[in-house]
Amino acid sequence: xxxxxxxxxxxxxxxxxxxxxxDLIAAxxxxxxxxxxxxxxxxxxxxxxxxxxxxxxxxxxxxxxxDTFDIFCALNSESYxxxxxxxxxxxxxxxxxxxxxxxxxxxxxxxxxxxxxxRQLGFKKAKNMVALGVLSALFNISANHLKMLLADRFKxxxxxxxQANIDAFDQGLMHASKFEKRPGLQLPKAEQxxxxxxxxxxxxxxxxxxxxxxxxxxxxxxxxxxxxxxxLALHLPKRAGTMIQAEDEIASISQVIGASFAxxxxxxxxxxxxxxxxxxxxxxxxxxxxxxxxVDVQRGGPSTGLPTKHEQSDLLAAVYGSHGDAMRIVLSVxxxxxxxxxxxxxxxxxxxxxxxVVLLSDSSLAFSSQTVPLPELDTIEVxxxxxWDSEGEYQRYAMTADCISPMADPGTACAMHxxxxxxxxxxxxxxxxxxxxxxxxxxxFDKLKSLPxxxxxxxxxxxxxxxxxxxxxxxxxxxxxxxxxxxxxxxEGIRVMGFYPKLIWPMQVDQYEAFAGMCATLVVAEVNQxxxxxHLIRAETTLHPVSYTLCGGMPFTPGMIESRVRExx
Amino acid sequence: xxxxxxxxxxxxGIQPVWCAGCGNYGALSGIYRAxxxxxxxxxxxxxxxxxxxxxxxxYFLNAYKMHTLHGRAGPVxxxxxxxxxxxxxxxxxxxxxxxxxxxxxxxxxxxxxxxLTYVLMDNHIYGLTKGQFSPTSRRDMKSYTTPYGGIxxxxxxxxxxxxxxxxxxxxAYAGNAKMCAELIKGGxxxxxxxxxxxxxxxxxFNKLDTADYFKSxxxxxxxxxxxxxxxxxxxxxxxxxxxxxxxxxxxxxxxTLDECMADLVEQAGGSKEYDINKIIDLARP
Numbered sequence: 001x002x003x004x005x006x007x008x009x010x011x012x013x014x015x016x017x018x019x020x021x022x023d024l025i026a027a028x029x030x031x032x033x034x035x036x037x038x039x040x041x042x043x044x045x046x047x048x049x050x051x052x053x054x055x056x057x058x059x060x061x062x063x064x065x066x067d068t069f070d071i072f073c074a075l076n077s078e079s080y081x082x083x084x085x086x087x088x089x090x091x092x093x094x095x096x097x098x099x100x101x102x103x104x105x106x107x108x109x110x111x112x113x114x115x116x117x118x119r120q121l122g123f124k125k126a127k128n129m130v131a132l133g134v135l136s137a138l139f140n141i142s143a144n145h146l147k148m149l150l151a152d153r154f155k156x157x158x159x160x161x162x163q164a165n166i167d168a169f170d171q172g173l174m175h176a177s178k179f180e181k182r183p184g185l186q187l188p189k190a191e192q193x194x195x196x197x198x199x200x201x202x203x204x205x206x207x208x209x210x211x212x213x214x215x216x217x218x219x220x221x222x223x224x225x226x227x228x229x230x231x232l233a234l235h236l237p238k239r240a241g242t243m244i245q246a247e248d249e250i251a252s253i254s255q256v257i258g259a260s261f262a263x264x265x266x267x268x269x270x271x272x273x274x275x276x277x278x279x280x281x282x283x284x285x286x287x288x289x290x291x292x293x294x295v296d297v298q299r300g301g302p303s304t305g306l307p308t309k310h311e312q313s314d315l316l317a318a319v320y321g322s323h324g325d326a327m328r329i330v331l332s333v334x335x336x337x338x339x340x341x342x343x344x345x346x347x348x349x350x351x352x353x354x355x356x357v358v359l360l361s362d363s364s365l366a367f368s369s370q371t372v373p374l375p376e377l378d379t380i381e382v383x384x385x386x387x388w389d390s391e392g393e394y395q396r397y398a399m400t401a402d403c404i405s406p407m408a409d410p411g412t413a414c415a416m417h418x419x420x421x422x423x424x425x426x427x428x429x430x431x432x433x434x435x436x437x438x439x440x441x442x443x444x445f446d447k448l449k450s451l452p453x454x455x456x457x458x459x460x461x462x463x464x465x466x467x468x469x470x471x472x473x474x475x476x477x478x479x480x481x482x483x484x485x486x487x488x489x490x491x492e493g494i495r496v497m498g499f500y501p502k503l504i505w506p507m508q509v510d511q512y513e514a515f516a517g518m519c520a521t522l523v524v525a526e527v528n529q530x531x532x533x534x535h536l537i538r539a540e541t542t543l544h545p546v547s548y549t550l551c552g553g554m555p556f557t558p559g560m561i562e563s564r565v566r567e568x569x
Numbered sequence: 570x571x572x573x574x575x576x577x578x579x580x581x582g583i584q585p586v587w588c589a590g591c592g593n594y595g596a597l598s599g600i601y602r603a604x605x606x607x608x609x610x611x612x613x614x615x616x617x618x619x620x621x622x623x624x625x626x627x628y629f630l631n632a633y634k635m636h637t638l639h640g641r642a643g644p645v646x647x648x649x650x651x652x653x654x655x656x657x658x659x660x661x662x663x664x665x666x667x668x669x670x671x672x673x674x675x676x677x678x679x680x681x682x683x684x685l686t687y688v689l690m691d692n693h694i695y696g697l698t699k700g701q702f703s704p705t706s707r708r709d710m711k712s713y714t715t716p717y718g719g720i721x722x723x724x725x726x727x728x729x730x731x732x733x734x735x736x737x738x739x740x741a742y743a744g745n746a747k748m749c750a751e752l753i754k755g756g757x758x759x760x761x762x763x764x765x766x767x768x769x770x771x772x773x774f775n776k777l778d779t780a781d782y783f784k785s786x787x788x789x790x791x792x793x794x795x796x797x798x799x800x801x802x803x804x805x806x807x808x809x810x811x812x813x814x815x816x817x818x819x820x821x822x823x824x825t826l827d828e829c830m831a832d833l834v835e836q837a838g839g840s841k842e843y844d845i846n847k848i849i850d851l852a853r854p
Contacts, residue, residue, distance in 0.1 A: 030854030197852035207852070210845055216652050235848050237837035242651050242830055246644065247677045254641045255648025261635055262653040284638055375849065410633040410649075410656050413570075413612050418627055418634040429583065430628070469665070 002188060007066045008135065008374030010128075011083060012075025014043050014051045017128030020153065021073075022053025023369070024132060028145040030198040030371050031132065032190035038369045039065035041554070044307045050082060057187065061320035062370070062475070063335070065478035067557040070185055071139060073131050074101070077113065092185055094134055094444035096127065108182050110138060111408040115207065117171045126168030133172020135459030138181055142171060142190035195374045201365035204230030204336045204372070205295055208343025210239060211375065213382050216265035217243045218255040218547035220274060223307045224366040225297040228269040249274035253281040253294065260290050261419050265347055269295035272314050273304070275321065275358070282356045283322040286444065288419040289397065291350040291357075291385060295343070298362040298476075300553050310364040312476050318358040319505045319536065325441055327448060329353065330505035332360040334479040336370035341380070342502065349455070353448060354404060360504070362527075364555050365477045389417055395426045397440065403447035452508040460515060461486055461498030468497040470565050471519025473512075473545060475501055475533050478525055478556055485561035496565055504533070507540045516543050521568055523548050525561055570610040572623070576601040579611060583628045583715050590771025590780070592743030593623050596690050599749025599767075600630070600659070606754050609657055616659045617646040619666040622697045623690035623769070626661035632737025640671030647683045647826070654827040658685040664705045665695050667787060668724050672704070676718060678762050684825040686756040688764040690743065691726065692771035693778045700774030726805055727768055731799060731819055736761035738802065740818040742787045743769040744780055748815065755817060761825050783813075790816035797821055 012018050022040060030036045034057045043049025056066045068195030071092050074080040077099035087093060089106025095113040103109045112134050129150070130519055136143045137451040147166060154162045199207065205228050209217065217236055219229045229245065236243040242259070246252035249554060252268045259266040270278065275296045285292045298314045300306025318330045329349055333342050348360040388394055388406040396417035398405045405426075408415030418428040423440060425431045461483060462468060474482040479500045489496045499515040501508060516522055522545035524534040538544060548564050550556055571578060579601050587593050590815040604614070614632040616626035618711035627634035633656075637645045642660045650658045667675060667689050678687065693710070700713040704728065709718045730738050737759040739752040749767060756763030768787065770780045788809060794816075795801050802819035824832075 009749055027854050036854075177853055193854050196854065197849060198854045199852045201854070207849065216648065218648060237834045237839045238843045238848065239845070240834050240839040240841050240843070242834075244647075244651060244830075247673060250641065251644035251647075251674055251677070254637070254644035255651070257637070258635070258645040258648030258650075259652035260648075261633075261645075262615075262649045262656070264652040266648070266652070280638055281641065288635075312603060371854070377845065410653065412614050416631060416633050418636055420634075420636040421638060422636060 003059050005056070006071065006139070006185065006187060006190060008055045008071045008073065008139070009052060009069035009071045009083065010073040010075070010131070011050065011052040011079035013078070014045070015047050016051070016075045017125065018051040018053050020077070021128040021132050022055055024146055024149050024153065025055045025135065025141055026369050027198065028142050029055065029187070031145045031149070031193055032142050032187070033193040033338070034058065034187070035060060035062050035325060036198055036369060036371045037062035037065060041366050042308055050079060052079070063483045063555055064558060065368070065555070067559040071135070073135060074133060075127055090184065092182055094131065094138065107260045108200050110179055112175060117175065118168065121164070121168055121171065123164045123168060129168035130172040130175070131166045133169040134291055135177040137173050137176035138179060139185055140187040144191060161261045188557045190393045193344060196371050197374055198227070198369055198371045200227065200298065200367055200369050200430070201333070201334060201336050201339045201361055202227035202367070203231050204339030205343045205361065206235065208340040208345065209267055210235060210348040211340065211377065211380055211382070212344040214267055214347065215241050215255065215267040216259035217241065217268065218246045218252040219245050219268050219270065219426065220249045220252050222271045222274050224299055224363040225269045225271050225274070225295065227366065228297070233555065249277040250281065253278040256292050257281060257285055257290050260292055260412070265351065267293040267295065267347065269297065271297050271299050272301045272317065275314060275484045279321045282328060283324060283326045284421045285356040286322065286326040286328070287421050289354040289444065290419055291346055291354050293350050293357045293359060295359045295361060298360060298367045308363060309529060310362055310555050311551070311553065312478065312526050313532065314360065314533040315504065315528070316530070319362055323472070327355065327445065328362065329355055329357040329448070329451065329503065331357065331502060332476045332504050333364065333365065334477060334500065336368065336500070337372040338502070339365070340372065340375055344380055344382065348381070349451065351385040352383050353451060354385065354407065355448065360476060362477055374500055388412065390414070396428045397424060397426045397443070399426060399443065402450065414435065439523065448506055452503065452506055455503040458499055458501035458508055458511050461500065462490065462496065466495070466518070468495045468519045469521065469569050470496045471499060471515055471522045472496065472561065472565065473522060473524045473533065475504060475526065478527060481556045481558050482525060482561050484558040485565065488558065489562055489565055494565070494569070507536065509541050512537060512541045512543060521546065523564065523568060525556060525564070570612065574605060574608050576605050579604045579631050581629055581631045585629050586625060587622060588773045590770070590772040591622070592692060592767070592771070592780070593626070593690050595743030595746045596623070596688060596749055596767045596769060597626065597629060598746040599753050600688065602746065602750035603754035603757055606750065607757055609757070614657045614659065615649060615654070616661060617642045617649065618660065619662045619671060620697070621663040621666045622694070623661060623663040624666055640666055640674070642666065642667070643671055643674035643678050643687070646685050647678065648682070650683055650685050651827055651830060654684065655731070659757070660685055660687040662689055664689065664691040664693065664726070665703045668726055669704045675729065676733045679730055679735040681826040682734060682736055682761045682823050684761055684827055686715065686759070686765065688753060688756075688765045688767060689726065690767045690769040692698050692769045692775055693723070694771050694775040696771045696774050707777060725806070727818065728803060730764040731802055734762070735764045736821050737763035739817045740766040740768070740813060740815050742783050742815055743767050744784065745815070752817060759820065761823060786811065786813050787815045788812040790818065792813045
């Protein structure tokens with residue numbers, strides 16, 4: 001198969017079926033055996049406002065949404081106005097002919113009477129399906145796959161709705177026959193995908209939790225984390241697990257702690273506001289050494305902020321959000337594949353270290369559909385907590401060589417104990433003496449000292465034996481953007497390397513230092529105002545990286561990273 | 570577990586930290602007696618509490634225990650009970666813990682009918698923090714934070730719990746440990762959310778609502794009262810006006826949250842052996 005990499009962007013009003021259209025293109029391409037990476041923005045309101053869906057599809061693994069688009073499909077004039085600056089030579093625009101865009105030189109224009117054709121069909125909501133038919137014909141998106149997927153998507157609404165959508169699709173397909181196709185903008189012939197799955201970041205977190213053996217999930221509705229609850233509400237009961245919607249985020253983390261004390265693997269997911277509400281109970285989890293996982297799907301903040309937009313601004317809250325001397329283990333995911341495998345990691349390290357874990361995802365990843373290899377279940381390690389072996393007298397907080405004390409599930413004879421938020425002695429009895437507080441506080445921190453070397457090393461992107469002029473540090477979904485920028489720069493002979501930590505806290509300090517030793521200048525790219533990871537690096541290491549931040553509710557593009565690196569050379 | 574458990578077998582060996590004359594001793598005694606009467610295995614009993622004088626209860630019991638956060642005993646116990654329906658779950662706490670900071674959780678314990686027993690010791694004051702006005706303080710009470718007297722009406726926990734959907738609602742005076750024991754025993758035996766309100770004097774900080782005061786306002790629920798009738802339970806509370814009914818007010822049987830969850834799992838064809846590949850396959854494009 002030849003190398004190819006095409007980006008479709010469909011935009012219009014929130015009620016115009018942009019999401020359906022984009023989902024269908026992504027699914028058809030994935031079914032054809034192509035790699036997929038989608039990105040969408042939509043308004044926080046239920047109806048109306050600007051919605052955009054971008055599908056990047058290619059022959060090789062895709063790490064981000066891309067810089068801009070190759071093919072733009074505008075369902076209304078507003079979406080054209082927002083995107084017209086990106087109509088560069090070589091791109092194509094498909095648009096509803098109710099408005100007349102200015103077509104720059106080198107851009108191919110395909111005016112389609114979407115509104116008119118929909119009216120003729122007597123089905124005015126068919127605009128997106130007419131557009132889909134046109135896109136299928138012009139750019140070789142498998143019409144067979146699209147029709148099957150379309151029938152599947154609308155089958156719950158009845159045969160008439162399915163047929164109406166297929167008729168509209170056919171109208172688009174027919175209308176497009178009068179246009180001339182652009183040779184550079186063609187997908188190859190569809191094949192049949194094997195050993196691949198396609199899911200969103202949120203669904204992948206749900207799947208990862210199932211693979212890890214999750215027993216209990218409790219959550220409160222919040223954008224952009226609710227799809228995790230939706231996924232687990234459907235699938236966790238199949239595995240005889242419990243999914244419950246709590247009355248608020250405080251209750252959901254409380255239920256998780258209760259279930260975990262009862263001996264079960266338990267998790268919740270939320271976004272920034274919910275994480276704030278959970279802070280106190282996460283402190284209790286740390287103090288009482290109760291395993292718990294909180295997934296924080298970050299959105300624009302602070303306060304209600306930008307509920308549907310992209311941001312990586314909860315890092316400091318995740319790391320430092322507790323009162324008193326308390327830790328959380330903080331992991332962050334780069335892509336959908338990580339969402340599966342690192343949710344397993346999160347549950348594993350929570351059980352292993354008897355400590356709360358915050359797994360950071362973000363809004364664009366939450367809604368990004370990506371193709372990933374079928375998980376190989378045999379190779380995935382699932383860890384259980386250390387349990388008491390019934391030897392000798394049981395002490396819940398017994399001092400051990402690695403400071404991790406065996407737990408005992410309720411029901412175990414002779415191991416009755418208390419999980420308490422009060423400072424306590426090894427047997428759990430409250431004690432406020434200087435000696436006890438010093439000793440037990442040290443225990444709780446010391447048990448985590450092995451984690452930075454236990455957890456997989458941060459990836460170094462580039463020749464680890466060589467030197468670089470610039471080293472780019474990134475976390476979360478920004479990593480995928482940096483990967484592509486670095487590949488492009490290195491292809492030009494620019495000496496640049498990347499460093500991608502997935503365990504954010506406790507920090508893998510030695511690895512940061514070693515990476516810094518290879519690079520003349522360090523830059524940390526992240527989507528927040530304060531440069532939160534850069535702040536942590538300055539606090540924990542001897543390094544003083546340049547901070548490159550973006551705070552506009554959108555992710556970086558590879559081009560932005562490239563430009564910044566060039567400036568620093 | 571021993572063949573025959575005595576009150577001593579349910580004691581942790583830690584002496585209560587409560588002041589002399591505190592009503593909570595009566596509630597504790599009631600709990601010990603109820604546990605003896607039911608011969609509950611301490612290893613299968615979990616006592617969950619929040620923060621406050623009465624929330625220290627778990628330390629004095631021989632059982633699995635959680636001393637959690639102010640106001641959060643209810644949801645912690647809910648998670649625990651749902652995760653392990655085989656355990657006996659006992660929540661203990663006070664009026665501030667349950668109806669002020671934790672007030673948002675109470676409706677959900679009731680409506681969900683979580684299968685647990687909630688013993689709430691109401692002393693009409695914040696004792697642990699040295700005597701502030703509580704959600705059940707009498708309106709005109711002068712306290713640490715109300716030197717001119719309070720300006721808010723006291724809450725009516727019994728009425729709330731009946732309204733929220735608790736399926737066992739009872740009240741006792743702490744000075745009557747026998748009645749406390751009987752009602753707590755009934756609560757532990759009950760399948761569903763059992764709420765036992767205990768009028769518990771705080772001799773140190775609440776000089777208004779003394780043991781004598783509580784004795785003067787309690788009135789036994791007549792034997793003729795139909796405990797299965799929600800309206801009559803509410804009517805009884807209103808009818809008594811300045812008196813507090815003691816005894817069992819209301820009891821009914823409704824599916825508990827864990828029973829409903831088990832039905833749901835069955836409906837989904839759930840089992841630990843369910844092939845996860847079937848779920849993964851749904852994500853094939």
